[in-house]
Each structure stands twice: as structure tokens, then as C-alpha cells.
Amino acid sequence: MARKSGSSGEKTRVAVQEAAVTLFAKHGFAAVSMRQIASAVGVQAGALYLYTPDKQTLLYEILKNHMEHLLAAWAAENVSAEASPELRLEQFVRFHIAYHIERPERVFISYMELRNLDPDNFSRIEVLRREYEQIIEGILVEGQAHGCFVIDDARLTTMAMIAMLTGVSTWYREGGRLAPADIAQHYVDMAFRLGGGARLAHAAE
Amino acid sequence: MARKSGSSGEKTRVAVQEAAVTLFAKHGFAAVSMRQIASAVGVQAGALYLYTPDKQTLLYEILKNHMEHLLAAWAAENVSAEASPELRLEQFVRFHIAYHIERPERVFISYMELRNLDPDNFSRIEVLRREYEQIIEGILVEGQAHGCFVIDDARLTTMAMIAMLTGVSTWYREGGRLAPADIAQHYVDMAFRLGGGARLAHAAE
Numbered sequence: 001m002a003r004k005s006g007s008s009g010e011k012t013r014v015a016v017q018e019a020a021v022t023l024f025a026k027h028g029f030a031a032v033s034m035r036q037i038a039s040a041v042g043v044q045a046g047a048l049y050l051y052t053p054d055k056q057t058l059l060y061e062i063l064k065n066h067m068e069h070l071l072a073a074w075a076a077e078n079v080s081a082e083a084s085p086e087l088r089l090e091q092f093v094r095f096h097i098a099y100h101i102e103r104p105e106r107v108f109i110s111y112m113e114l115r116n117l118d119p120d121n122f123s124r125i126e127v128l129r130r131e132y133e134q135i136i137e138g139i140l141v142e143g144q145a146h147g148c149f150v151i152d153d154a155r156l157t158t159m160a161m162i163a164m165l166t167g168v169s170t171w172y173r174e175g176g177r178l179a180p181a182d183i184a185q186h187y188v189d190m191a192f193r194l195g196g197g198a199r200l201a202h203a204a205e
Numbered sequence: 206m207a208r209k210s211g212s213s214g215e216k217t218r219v220a221v222q223e224a225a226v227t228l229f230a231k232h233g234f235a236a237v238s239m240r241q242i243a244s245a246v247g248v249q250a251g252a253l254y255l256y257t258p259d260k261q262t263l264l265y266e267i268l269k270n271h272m273e274h275l276l277a278a279w280a281a282e283n284v285s286a287e288a289s290p291e292l293r294l295e296q297f298v299r300f301h302i303a304y305h306i307e308r309p310e311r312v313f314i315s316y317m318e319l320r321n322l323d324p325d326n327f328s329r330i331e332v333l334r335r336e337y338e339q340i341i342e343g344i345l346v347e348g349q350a351h352g353c354f355v356i357d358d359a360r361l362t363t364m365a366m367i368a369m370l371t372g373v374s375t376w377y378r379e380g381g382r383l384a385p386a387d388i389a390q391h392y393v394d395m396a397f398r399l400g401g402g403a404r405l406a407h408a409a410e
Contacts, residue, residue, distance in 0.1 A: 026320070028233030111375070112317050115231070156383075156391045159376060160369045164399075167368025170316070178361075186361045193398045194369075 013051045015041045017065070020058050025105035029059055029116045059113055060121040066106045067128035073099055074135060085143030086197060092136055093165060093191045097184045100169040107169045133158055140195055150196030161194055218256045220246045222270070225263050230310035234264055234321045264318055265326040271311045272333035278304055279340060290348030291402060297341055298370060298396045302389045305374040312374045338363055345400055355401030366399055 019040035023032045034055055038048040052058045079091050100107050117125060137158040143149030151157045165187060172183070224245035228237045239260055243253040257263045284296050305312050322330060342363040348354030356362045370392060377388070 027235045030232045031235030152394060153391055156388070157395065159372060160392070160395050163372025163375070164365045164369040167364060167372075170368070171364060183361070186358055187365065189357060190362065190365050190399055193401060194395055196398060 009051070012041065012043065016048065016051045016058070017062055021062055021105050021109060024059070024062070024109050024113060029055070029109075029113045056116075056118055056121070059109075059116060060118075060125070062106070063110055063113070063117070063121075063125050064128065066103075066110050067125060067132065070099060071128065071132060074132075084148065085139050085146055086148055086192075088139045089136075089143065089149075089191055089195060089197070090188050092139060093188045094184045096162075096165045097168055097187055098180065100166055101172045101180060104169050104172075107166065133162060136161060143195060143197065148197055157194060161191055164190065164194070214256070217246065217248065221253065221256045221263070222267055226267055226310050226314060229264070229267070229314050229318060234260070234314075234318045261321075261323055261326070264314075264321060265323075265330070267311070268315055268318070268322070268326075268330050269333065271308075271315050272330060272337065275304060276333065276337060279337075289353065290344050290351055291353055291397070293344045294341075294348065294354075294396055294400060294402070295393050297344060298393045299389045301367075301370045302373050302392055303385065305371055306377045306385060309374050309377075312371065338367060341366060348400060348402065353402055362399060366396055369395065369399070 016037060020032070020037050023036055023040060032055075034048055035045045037058075038045040041048070052061070074092075074095060077091060077095055079088050083091075114122060114125065137154050140149055140151055140157055140161075141154050144151055144154070168183060168187065172180075178186075221242060225237070225242050228241060228245060237260075239253055240250045242263075243250040246253070257266070279297075279300060282296060282300055284293050288296075319327060319330065342359050345354055345356055345362055345366075346359050349356055349359070373388060373392065377385075383391075
């Protein structure tokens with residue numbers, strides 16, 4: 001069966017992904033049927049297959065899109081490779097927090113539903129996750145070489161830093177005690193501490 | 206219907222929880238039926254209700270037990286309130302990592318299935334989670350008062366530290382590059398950095 005193309009088909013394809021993200025985040029991948037997704041989009045269950053061959057592919061595409069958009073959004077920040085590791089770490093922290101608190105459902109699914117990916121799809125997502133992790137690992141290693149960071153184990157520091165930063169999206173609520181920019185500033189400071197760097201966050205602004 | 210009591214009933218109640226933990230972790234709460242749980246335990250579906258009134262209560266009891274055991278296990282560490290904040294932070298980090306990497310399924314469910322708790326049950330679990338968070342927040346605040354830690358925001362530092370430490374259970378695999386004790390040592394060092402403390406981890410052993 002041919003996939004629908006053209007702007008109306010593309011719009012529906014996006015709507016299918018959006019509906020699946022909402023339903024997967026609420027009920028979990030295994031509990032959601034293609035029929036429920038079709039109903040949320042307002043198309044017949046049979047027509048859904050014009051936009052995605054099956055639920056596994058739909059999950060894979062959601063996770064792949066999330067990681068590809070994340071990598072593309074970081075690239076679009078245009079952080080110069082010539083910039084100091086301190087400045088790049090600061091920009092990375094602000095970027096990561098802003099990106100993740102805007103997409104709590106996609107972040108949630110990207111961690112939670114890894115268990116439901118087929119092994120091949122899992123491996124492909126792992127490659128993208130590793131690529132993202134290497135951005136921060138690269139900054140830390142270069143900072144170490146330049147003497148501005150002091151780290152014992154670049155890989156563990158990377159995993160610790162990503163967990164610390166992503167954790168914000170599990171508790172952040174709009175209208176809470178701190179505004180996103182204030183939260184980001186605190187996490188910039190904490191990232192510098194974790195990297196053993198001088199607290200240059202404010203100076204680097 | 207009376208709940209079964211006595212040692213055989215208690216054994217089955219534990220088996221029901223264990224089976225539910227495994228199934229919820231694998232498929233998600235919403236996708237698992239009471240019939241599947243009964244089948245995994247080897248009892249008739251009708252008999253399951255002797256051990257738990259419904260799936261919601263079962264989920265709540267799993268999450269409550271997890272938090273109560275965690276709090277009890279920390280209490281059993283017998284860390285003296287007279288001990289220095291540095292020593293207590295070190296012991297907390299070692300405890301938290303060891304406890305969490307041994308129970309990846311329960312940790313996973315405790316974060317992921319919060320969304321499926323009824324509001325009242327959610328509030329009760331939040332009280333327990335807050336009680337646990339306050340252990341580390343108390344250590345940090347006291348360390349700040351004693352001048353051994355330097356933190357800007359005790360609440361954010363607490364959330365950052367718990368996310369950083371719990372993150373280990375998402376990637377830790379037996380037989381990996383580092384043994385649990387080595388991982389814990391690195392995280393003790395990183396927790397000291399995050400708390401702005403001197404790196405006394407080795408000295409405190």
C-alpha cells in the first residue's frame with residue numbers, strides 16, 4: 001500500500017505521531033492500540049496504515065525524530081568549536097534544560113519505551129544517544145586537556161551530568177518557585193562544579 | 206472476602222507483588238491484566254483477589270513498599286546524626302547507589318508508574334519520596350551551616366544529586382567496565398563536587 005504524500009498526507013503523518021506521543025506517555029506503548037491512535041487523529045483505523053506500517057515503527061520513528069531533532073537543535077545553536085570549553089559547557093547546559101522542559105512527554109517516552117524497541121531499532125537509537133552524549137564528553141575532555149576542567153572519568157561524568165540535567169524535566173512545572181532561566185543558571189553552576197571547573201558561569205555570559 | 210493470612214498466604218502475597226513488578230516493568234502497568242499476574246504466580250484469577258483488592262492497590266503497595274524499604278534500609282545503616290556532614294554524604298551516596306542498582310525494576314516502576322497512581326495514592330507516595338529527599342537535603346544544609354559544603358539552593362542541589370545518583374541504575378550492567386564499588390567511589394567524589402565540599406571521600410573511608 002502506497003504511503004500518502006503531499007502536504008495533507010504530511011500533516012496527518014505529523015498528527016499521527018503527536019497523538020501517539022500523547023497516548024504512549026499517558027498509558028504506555030503496550031497498552032495503546034492503533035485503533036486508539038486512529039480515533040485520536042480522526043481517521044479510520046484502516047487508513048492509519050497509509051501513514052505508518054505498524055506500532056513498532058511508529059515508536060521507533062518517534063524516538064528517532066526526538067534524537068535527530070535534539071541533535072539538529074544543538075547544531076543550530078552554532079556554538080563555535082573555537083569557543084572555550086567553559087563557554088560551550090554553559091551553552092550546552094542552557095540548551096539541554098530548555099529543550100527538555102519543553103517536551104516532557106517525548107523525554108519520558110524516550111527513556112521509558114526503550115524497553116519496547118526491537119533490538120535493531122534499539123541499536124539505532126543507541127547510536128544517536130551516544131552521539132549526543134559525546135557532545136558533552138568532548139567538551140569535558142577538551143576542558144580537561146586545556147586545564148579548565150578536572151575530571152576523573154569522562155564517561156561517568158558525562159552520564160552523571162546528563163542524568164542531573166534531564167532530571168529537571170521530571171519535576172519542572174510552569175509557575176513553580178523558579179523561572180526556567182533561574183533554574184538553568186543554577187544548573188550551569190552545578191555543571192561547572194561537577195566538571196571541577198572554576199565557577200565562571202556568570203563571567204561567561 | 207477475607208484476605209488470606211498465615212505464612213502460606215503471606216508467601217503468595219509476596220509472590221503476587223514480585224510477579225506484578227516483573228510484568229509492570231516489562232509491559233507497563235496499563236498493559237498488564239490481573240489474569241496475567243495470577244497466571245505468573247500460578248493461582249486462579251479469582252483467587253488473586255484474596256491477596257490484593259485490585260490492580261491500583263497492587264501498584265500503590267509496590268511503590269509504597271519500595272519507598273518504605275528504602276527509608277528503613279537507610280535507617281538500618283545507622284549513620285550517626287553526630288557524624289560529620291561529609292561522612293554522612295559519603296555514606297548516603299554509597300547506600301543510594303548500592304540500593305538502586307540491585308533493584309532496577311522497582312526503581313523503573315517507581316518513576317514510570319507514578320502517572321498511573323490515583324491522586325490520593327500519588328500524594329501518599331510523594332510524602333515518602335519527600336521524606337527520602339529530606340535526608341540528603343538535611344545533610345547538605347547542615348554541611349552548609351558547618352562550612353564544609355557551599356551550595357546556592359539546597360532544594361535544587363538535592364534534586365540534582367538524586368537524579369545524578371539514580372541515573373546509575375539506568376545504565377549499570379553487571380560485568381561492565383567498572384565494579385559497583387568503583388562506580389560508587391566516583392559518585393562520592395562527584396557528590397562532593399556538587400556540594401561544593403572538599404574532596405574528602407578517600408580520607409573519610
